[in-house]
Amino acid sequence: MGRRSYVEGMHEFSLALSLIEAVEQKAKEVGATSVVYIKLRVGMATTVVPEFMAEAFEVAKMGSLAENATLEIELEPISFLCWECKTEFEGENLFSRCPFCGSVGGRVISGDKLIIERIEMEVMKDEPAGQTAQASPDA
Amino acid sequence: MSQQDRQLKQVLMLENLLHANELIAKRINERLSRSKTLLINMISSPGSGKTTLLEATAKALGEEMHIGVIVGDVATQRDYERLKTCDIPAVQIVTGSECHLEAAMVEQALNQLPVDELDAVFIENVGNLICPAEFNLGEHFRVTLLSVPEGEDKVLKYPHAFRTSDALIVTKVDLLKHLNFDVGLVKDYAKSLNPNIHIIAVSAFTGEGMSEWLEMIRMWRKEAFR
Numbered sequence A: 001m002g003r004r005s006y007v008e009g010m011h012e013f014s015l016a017l018s019l020i021e022a023v024e025q026k027a028k029e030v031g032a033t034s035v036v037y038i039k040l041r042v043g044m045a046t047t048v049v050p051e052f053m054a055e056a057f058e059v060a061k062m063g064s065l066a067e068n069a070t071l072e073i074e075l076e077p078i079s080f081l082c083w084e085c086k087t088e089f090e091g092e093n094l095f096s097r098c099p100f101c102g103s104v105g106g107r108v109i110s111g112d113k114l115i116i117e118r119i120e121m122e123v124m125k126d127e128p129a130g131q132t133a134q135a136s137p138d139a
Numbered sequence B: 001m002s003q004q005d006r007q008l009k010q011v012l013m014l015e016n017l018l019h020a021n022e023l024i025a026k027r028i029n030e031r032l033s034r035s036k037t038l039l040i041n042m043i044s045s046p047g048s049g050k051t052t053l054l055e056a057t058a059k060a061l062g063e064e065m066h067i068g069v070i071v072g073d074v075a076t077q078r079d080y081e082r083l084k085t086c087d088i089p090a091v092q093i094v095t096g097s098e099c100h101l102e103a104a105m106v107e108q109a110l111n112q113l114p115v116d117e118l119d120a121v122f123i124e125n126v127g128n129l130i131c132p133a134e135f136n137l138g139e140h141f142r143v144t145l146l147s148v149p150e151g152e153d154k155v156l157k158y159p160h161a162f163r164t165s166d167a168l169i170v171t172k173v174d175l176l177k178h179l180n181f182d183v184g185l186v187k188d189y190a191k192s193l194n195p196n197i198h199i200i201a202v203s204a205f206t207g208e209g210m211s212e213w214l215e216m217i218r219m220w221r222k223e224a225f226r
Helices: A011-029 A050-062 B019-034 B050-061 B078-084 B102-112 B159-163 B183-193 B208-226
Strands: A034-043 A071-077 A077-083 A088-092 A106-110 A114-124 B006-016 B037-042 B067-073 B089-092 B120-124 B141-147 B167-171 B198-202
Touching: A011 A034, A011 A050, A011 B006, A011 B019, A114 B141, B006 B019, B019 B037, B019 B102, B037 B050, B050 B067, B050 B078, B050 B120, B050 B208, B067 B078, B078 B089, B078 B102, B089 B102, B089 B167, B102 B141, B102 B159, B141 B159, B141 B183, B159 B183, B167 B183, B183 B198, B198 B208
Parallel strands: A034 A071, B037 B120, B037 B141, B067 B089, B067 B120, B141 B167, B167 B198
Antiparallel strands: A034 A114, A077 A088, A077 A106, A114 B006
């Protein structure tokens, strides 16, 4: 895969490729001709740097069905369950303090994932919505 | 085909971006659980002593367990050559541009090991404290190493690997007498990320802490396949 050789030592690039693969698969399922918009939720407890992700996406999308797509990244705060007082609270990094008892961190309930939230695609008119396209040979 | 022939369609996906990796990781885990082969993913910065710890582990467990190793590096087969001299089956993955191992690479590497005859396989991940934390390799247990010369603050700076690990091995503790490094502080930081993490201070050079580490591997084998 030629696109793989671009950004060395940056895991955002391999994640951007996975994003394109997942989105292309969905586009093929519904018989879309292109993907125009992708919304990605990046949890603040992940290792992903949004700026790097955006940059990697611009390269990863080349030659794919998402070639002209815009990527919107939404940062998702971390939801903790406090280790000490068991109260739920939100924070922006893994060492956030519980506002109720002041102790550091907690079990991460959400904000530790990368979620493809929704995508917008171009489909041919008159094609019944949700119709499954023929499986492509490389799918 | 004109613009008028097309329309926009929105789809709510709510899909984990790492879904494909997770599926392969699950397959790996199931396969190794069937053959009762313990899989341990070892993460650390470059130079914190993964290969040295593995060499010492292979020597110590040689009589007791059949172990294999998968080694990930961006370039060279140096670690592979070192581990080969320990007389254990080893597979090198040269990732080229990738800063981490992914489940698909590990699955391929496992095909080159006599998995059914092995009691444990250690994955020496690419030396990097950040990226590997994001990728499940199907391991039963995850270990992060932090060497004394790196300093305590690495837990604060790169918390992800520590948060997701079952054990933290503080390595090169024979250097404690020369350096300012507070093991207690590292424990506090790591426990605030993950209260259940096991912390072991090891020197593969002097042998300190090795018996505790080996005992943990034995315990994990029981825990994973009971």
